[in-house]
Amino acid sequence: MADAVPEAIHTDGDHFPLKEKRGEILARKIEEQIMRAGWPVGEVLGSEADLLQEYKVSRAVLREAVRIMEHHGTARTRRGPGGGLVVTKPDARAVVRSAAVYLDSEGITPDKLAAARTGVELIAVQLAAQNIDEDGITRLRAALDRERASVAGGESVTSGRNDVHTVIAALSGNPAIQLFTETLTLLEVEVFRSVSEPKTASDARAQFLDDHIGIVEAVVSGDASVARFRMQQHLARVAAEIHPH
């Protein structure tokens, strides 16, 4: 299935042990094979003995590669008969979490966050309105019901999981847009939590619910341009709340 990992590999210096570097290269190689194979979740790639034979690496390097793939959520070791290294489906939540943490470490400003979010969510809401069907309508109404219950229960804006935005992103039918939306909304909820007073958060929550109702109405009626307009207004309000002028 594969070429052996080359024996001689340059390291980035003494602080980067050779075993880890080679483990990383092997992990990337196996992940590329999984991608080319069309992501066969559940398929056994081989036992440890098979993989050692196939890739001609030491046990330490293979174990390091497996550890990396388990961390990426791309494969895991299954014990017992018929076991071995098994292809798994990566967990979107882990990817969203590390992307949000990364953007935060880059010091992304509220303005840049709002600009990126607007770009992504306007496309998401447009596609959702264009693709809307009965199942989508049910999911949107359920998200609004959860939000109404949460507002009525006095929960703050930061306790919400941005259900409506998440559902709209899912209804776009585009997993890249869904991933970016979830990453940016997660980051924004955390920024909001760090800047807003509880009182402000509760007033804003009622306004945001009204906004969401208007956006959902437009999506449900399949009106992409009204949906875009309302989403833009809503995101401007969210940005103003986070970054008061």
Ligand SMILES: [Zn+2]
């Ligand atoms: Zn919102």
